[in-house]
Amino acid sequence: MTRIQETLQRLRAENRAALMAYLCAGDPTVEGSIEGLAAAAQAGADILEVGWPFSDPVADGPVIQAASERALRHTRREDVIAAVAALRQRVAQPIAVLSYCNPLISAGRDETLHVLAQAGADALVVPDLPMEESAAWRQAAQAEGLAITQFIAPTTDAQRLPHIAEAADGFVYAVALLGVTGSAEDSAESILPVVDALRRHRDVPVLAGFGIGDGASAKRWRSRGLDGVIVGSALVQALAERGPEGVRRAVREIRAGLDSVG
Amino acid sequence: MSGRFGAYGGQFVPETLMAALSELETAYSEAMADRAFVDAYEDLLREYVGRPTPLTHARRLTERFGGAQVYLKREDLAHTGAHKINNTLGQALLCQRMGKHRLIAETGAGQHGVAAATAAALLGLECEVFMGSVDVQRQAPNVYRMELLGTRVHAVESGSRTLKDATNAALREWVRSVRDTHYAIGSVVGPHPFPTIVRDLQSVIGREVLRQSEAAFGGLPQAAIACVGGGSNAAGLFAPLASTPVALYGVEAAGAGLHGHEHAATLTRGRPGVLHGAYSYLLQDAEGQVQEAYSISAGLDYPGVGPEHAHWHDSGRVRYLSATDEEALEALHLLAREEGIIPALESAHAIARAGEIAQSLPKEAALVVVVSGRGDKDLEAIRAREASA
Ligand SMILES: Cc1ncc(COP(=O)(O)O)c(C=O)c1O
Numbered sequence: 001m002t003r004i005q006e007t008l009q010r011l012r013a014e015n016r017a018a019l020m021a022y023l024c025a026g027d028p029t030v031e032g033s034i035e036g037l038a039a040a041a042q043a044g045a046d047i048l049e050v051g052w053p054f055s056d057p058v059a060d061g062p063v064i065q066a067a068s069e070r071a072l073r074h075t076r077r078e079d080v081i082a083a084v085a086a087l088r089q090r091v092a093q094p095i096a097v098l099s100y101c102n103p104l105i106s107a108g109r110d111e112t113l114h115v116l117a118q119a120g121a122d123a124l125v126v127p128d129l130p131m132e133e134s135a136a137w138r139q140a141a142q143a144e145g146l147a148i149t150q151f152i153a154p155t156t157d158a159q160r161l162p163h164i165a166e167a168a169d170g171f172v173y174a175v176a177l178l179g180v181t182g183s184a185e186d187s188a189e190s191i192l193p194v195v196d197a198l199r200r201h202r203d204v205p206v207l208a209g210f211g212i213g214d215g216a217s218a219k220r221w222r223s224r225g226l227d228g229v230i231v232g233s234a235l236v237q238a239l240a241e242r243g244p245e246g247v248r249r250a251v252r253e254i255r256a257g258l259d260s261v262g
Numbered sequence: 263m264s265g266r267f268g269a270y271g272g273q274f275v276p277e278t279l280m281a282a283l284s285e286l287e288t289a290y291s292e293a294m295a296d297r298a299f300v301d302a303y304e305d306l307l308r309e310y311v312g313r314p315t316p317l318t319h320a321r322r323l324t325e326r327f328g329g330a331q332v333y334l335k336r337e338d339l340a341h342t343g344a345h346k347i348n349n350t351l352g353q354a355l356l357c358q359r360m361g362k363h364r365l366i367a368e369t370g371a372g373q374h375g376v377a378a379a380t381a382a383a384l385l386g387l388e389c390e391v392f393m394g395s396v397d398v399q400r401q402a403p404n405v406y407r408m409e410l411l412g413t414r415v416h417a418v419e420s421g422s423r424t425l426k427d428a429t430n431a432a433l434r435e436w437v438r439s440v441r442d443t444h445y446a447i448g449s450v451v452g453p454h455p456f457p458t459i460v461r462d463l464q465s466v467i468g469r470e471v472l473r474q475s476e477a478a479f480g481g482l483p484q485a486a487i488a489c490v491g492g493g494s495n496a497a498g499l500f501a502p503l504a505s506t507p508v509a510l511y512g513v514e515a516a517g518a519g520l521h522g523h524e525h526a527a528t529l530t531r532g533r534p535g536v537l538h539g540a541y542s543y544l545l546q547d548a549e550g551q552v553q554e555a556y557s558i559s560a561g562l563d564y565p566g567v568g569p570e571h572a573h574w575h576d577s578g579r580v581r582y583l584s585a586t587d588e589e590a591l592e593a594l595h596l597l598a599r600e601e602g603i604i605p606a607l608e609s610a611h612a613i614a615r616a617g618e619i620a621q622s623l624p625k626e627a628a629l630v631v632v633v634s635g636r637g638d639k640d641l642e643a644i645r646a647r648e649a650s651a
Contacts (some may be wrong), residue, residue: 054538055421055552058433065420077549093354101274101536106550128536151277155440157284175278179438241383 003094003122004147004170006225007046008205017258018171018228019218021045021235021251022098024053024067025083026075028240031073035251039244040235041091044255048087049125049230052080052099059127063233067240071170081119083120088120095255096123096149110140117144123170125149131164138167149173152206154190158197164202171227172198176208183211192224205208215257216252222261229258263287270569273453273540275433282440287455289360294462299355306351307466310384311341313348317474317630322476322600330484331606331624332616335471337495338605344635345464345495346377350446352463354381357444363444364388368432371561371608372404372466373635374448379413381446389413392431397560404639422554425564429538449492452566453539457497457568463503464498471630472502478485484627485509485619488634489611490582491526491561493568495634501570509581511619512571513611515557516584517531526555528567529575529582533607537648542569552562558647559607559640585614591644594637606635607644 001009012016022042023033033095037048053071057064080097087095095114104112104126116124124146129137134148141148147169154175156164164172174195177187195206208221209230231254238246265271273283293299307313316339320332337345350367357365365382367389369375382389391408395417398405408415416649421427425536429447436445450464475483486503488496490512500510517525525531528543535544537552545553545565555565574580585593591608593614594614598604605613609632623629638643 054550056426056430058430058538059437061434069421071553102544102546102552103550106535106546106548127276128539130273130275130277130280132280133272133274153276153278155278155281157281158282175276178278178440180434183438245404 002147002170003147004047007094008171011046012227016088017222017261018046018205018207019044019251019255019258020047020049020096020228020230022049022051022230022232023072023235023239024051024064025080026071027067027236028052028070030075030079031082035244036239036247037087039248040251041093043248043251044091045251046228047094047096048091049096049098050080050084050087052097052103054100054103059180061180061233063182063236064250067236084116084121085119094122095120096125097121098125101126101128106203109137113141113144113146117146121146123147123149125173131160131167134167151175152194154178154187154199156194160221162175162201162230165198165204168202168204169213171205171207173230174206174226175210176221177211179210181210184210188224195226210254215253218254219257219261222258263291263456263458267473267570267573270540270542270572271293271457272541273539274541275453276437278437279440283453283455284460285360286356289356290455290459293356299359303352303355307348307580311347311351312339313466314470314474315339317478319478320601323597326600327617328622329620329625330627330629331479332620333478333483333628333630334603335467335630337467338603338609338633341362342377342380342432342608343638344373344377345432345467345498346374346448347380348466348498349460349463349494350374350377350381350595353444354387354445355387357387357446357555358385360444362442362444364430365444365446366390366392366435367446367448368425368428369390369448370428370563371559372401372408372639373396373561375415376404376407378446381410382413390416391417392416392428392435394418394422394428396423397425398626400560400643401639402642404452421552424560426552427483433538434452449494449538450497450570451492451566457540457570459495460494461501461570464494465501467495467498467632468500468502471499475628476632479628482508483630484623485511486630487511487513487612487616487619489513489562490571491564491608492566493571497524497568497570497630499632500574504579510579511615512580512582513615514582514584515559515562515611516586517558519558519586520584522551526557526562526564527584527649528565529571530584534572537566540569542572543575558590559611561606562611564642583615585611589614602632604637605633606637607640609634
């Protein structure tokens with residue numbers, strides 16, 4: 001069993017929700033982002049998500065766009081890989097890497113997957129890689145023991161769900177709203193039926209992300225039956241404003257919201 | 263529809279958009295099989311755009327070059343002043359057919375934005391256009407034209423503040439509003455099925471060239487040439503000619519020169535990667551970060567290129583050349599003085615390479631050059647540049 005499967009299975013057995021914490025590698029510095037994610041782990045995050053900054057983050061809202069722009073001023077490919085390796089030394093939690101396709105394929109996809117796996121990554125979250133494009137990626141990733149995350153969205157067509165369920169590895173990322181990361185409103189009424197339909201094909205853990213930024217919203221998603229939540233923009237902002245301590249506080253608050261659901 | 267051109271193309275987009283792309287593919291296939299839809303589109307091209315656009319024999323330019331007979335395909339005479347309207351009318355009709363009431367678009371030079379705003383006004387659709395703030399400055403008259411047409415223009419302040427970032431902004435807006443909004447992309451770029459749809463809608467250029475060549479000189483031209491930004495006027499010329507022996511040339515923007523980074527010569531200097539939903543050539547650094555393109559021409563100032571061009575490039579069916587800012591400006595003056603036609607700066611790149619190709623061919627041969635648009639939108643930028651030189 002992989003580290004992610006093990007973590008999610010244990011949380012289910014304990015009837016606890018999973019919290020995945022995102023920060024952008026290199027924002028404000030490579031060291032600062034490692035400290036931020038380590039703080040998140042300490043405060044109760046179950047999975048860490050290391051963002052690979054990219055020049056054209058089309059799925060991201062203004063907060064993560066700005067973090068990515070700041071990071072790109074000084075962050076190189078080797079820094080992202082080093083950040084993963086440094087975190088692997090410091091924490092026991094599974095590590096996912098969020099990257100758009102292009103930085104991953106630039107030096108050769110399979111080579112990059114290998115290097116990330118060696119550094120200690122457990123999964124890849126690639127927002128511009130839908131199921132249809134992911135077959136070759138999954139094959140290459142599997143050889144490295146890496147999971148390629150599948151997505152569902154409020155607009156996902158029912159006919160594609162069996163294939164998404166079959167391709168799923170670790171957890172499925174449920175896009176909780178129509179929009180980019182960091183948006184305010186959610187689209188619960190349209191994503192929840194998709195989650196249910198997916199689970200009828202396969203009982204795979206589903207984490208909701210996009211627009212979830214505090215204990216109240218995390219609690220809402222937990223009580224809607226999701227296996228957990230993914231928090232990005234709110235932590236990026238907390239780190240920018242108050243450093244690792246800000247991240248720690250934000251994660252604790254979200255953790256408390258999740259744990260308040262019986 | 264396969265969605266791939268050799269290795270290139272695909273659908274590298276957020277999951278939220280996958281349903282809209284498949285809806286669009288279905289709507290497009292059904293529309294093209296529906297005589298009433300095709301008639302409505304062709305009526306608009308005839309009665310509203312003023313098609314067919316002429317194929318003008320450029321006699322003085324031919325003499326000046328001293329080679330093949332030069333014929334100009336006059337997209338500058340299409341309503342709104344560029345080929346972009348061929349695409350936006352088709353996509354606006356598709357938008358209506360899908361029951362969506364709102365059109366969004368990205369624009370660089372503003373020509374696609376104006377064409378989208380025009381189609382939206384004609385068909386009673388809401389329209390919003392995303393434009394990099396640098397381009398808003400460079401192409402101020404087009405911003406005002408869009409506003410007159412009832413469109414809201416958003417100045418995009420992220421990244422390089424040009425077409426690449428306007429496209430990011432439009433994609434983000436589409437993710438938010440996908441249920442009631444159609445994204446009318448402006449070139450043969452983006453995820454499948456856009457490169458195919460836009461190429462098909464622009465192919466009226468190449469089909470007319472075939473017919474008009476037959477009438478003007480009784481056969482095929484020896485060569486045909488068009489400028490390449492995203493590549494839609496070129497794809498519209500090339501697609502109907504690809505199965506003929508006509509030599510095909512695309513001209514990219516070499517900006518300040520190919521030696522540094524100040525150019526937009528994607529096929530000449532880039533390498534394959536993923537941007538805006540497609541796998542194609544891309545100007546990028548060694549680590550896969552997309553680089554800012556540069557050209558005096560806002561419509562060519564884009565670090566990507568349509569995936570079918572990537573395929574034509576690799577297969578050798580089309581040769582891709584480039585022209586610098588200086589060469590394009592010179593060509594603009596040349597066409598203005600010799601033929602009384604002020605081309606768009608984009609189109610001037612094609613004219614800049616036409617001379618050498620004409621000279622390499624005998625006088626009995628014919629060379630078709632697409633004048634993709636007229637230069638009115640560029641006059642202020644050219645005047646400012648020449649005043650400071
Ligand atoms: C007149 C004109 N020609 C060419 C282009 C470049 O686009 P494409 O390569 O898609 O034809 C533009 C883009 O704005 C344009 O306005």
